Amino acid sequence: MAVNNAKIYGVEKYIDFVVGDFLQLAPSLKGNVVFLSPPWGGPSYKKMENFTLNLLKPVDGYSLFQVAQTIAPNIIMFLPRNVDVCQVEELSWLSSPPLNFEIEENYVRGFLKGVTAYFGNTGY
Numbered sequence: 001m002a003v004n005n006a007k008i009y010g011v012e013k014y015i016d017f018v019v020g021d022f023l024q025l026a027p028s029l030k031g032n033v034v035f036l037s038p039p040w041g042g043p044s045y046k047k048m049e050n051f052t053l054n055l056l057k058p059v060d061g062y063s064l065f066q067v068a069q070t071i072a073p074n075i076i077m078f079l080p081r082n083v084d085v086c087q088v089e090e091l092s093w094l095s096s097p098p099l100n101f102e103i104e105e106n107y108v109r110g111f112l113k114g115v116t117a118y119f120g121n122t123g124y
């Protein structure tokens with residue numbers, strides 16, 4: 001599906017598609033930015049007042065972030081709209097000095113669907 005989408009937008013020649021388990025592939029990857037769009041653990045996330053990072057799959061958000069940091073200095077995470085934003089910001093403190101942090105709310109037809117958190121060089 002990703003290849004098909006890339007073809008539609010005419011950008012497939014700029015992309016190397018790698019299919020596999022992110023946690024196994026990570027040691028062989030290097031880049032400028034990692035975009036993480038991890039599973040939120042199913043529809044039950046909607047019922048929670050505060051979605052905490054330990055609920056992310058396949059591993060908790062802290063571990064996922066740390067793995068991403070071995071690949072790139074800049075990390076982007078797409079997260080549920082009810083995520084605990086203070087906890088997300090804490091991820092930026094895992095680096096010394098702390099990474100720049102920005103959070104963006106994502107609306108579709110007026111409904112808040114998710115949030116995107118930017119760590120590192122946030123001037124994308």
Ligand SMILES: C[S@@+](CC[C@H](N)C(=O)[O-])C[C@H]1O[C@@H](n2cnc3c(N)ncnc32)[C@H](O)[C@@H]1O
Nearest residue numbers: 020021022023024036037038039040057058078
């Ligand atoms: C919320 S979806 C992201 C969808 C994607 N952003 C898109 O627009 O199609 C989470 C995805 O993570 C994948 N996933 C879960 N564990 C993974 C792992 N260990 N390695 C690679 N992908 C994984 C799932 O198969 C699922 O497609």
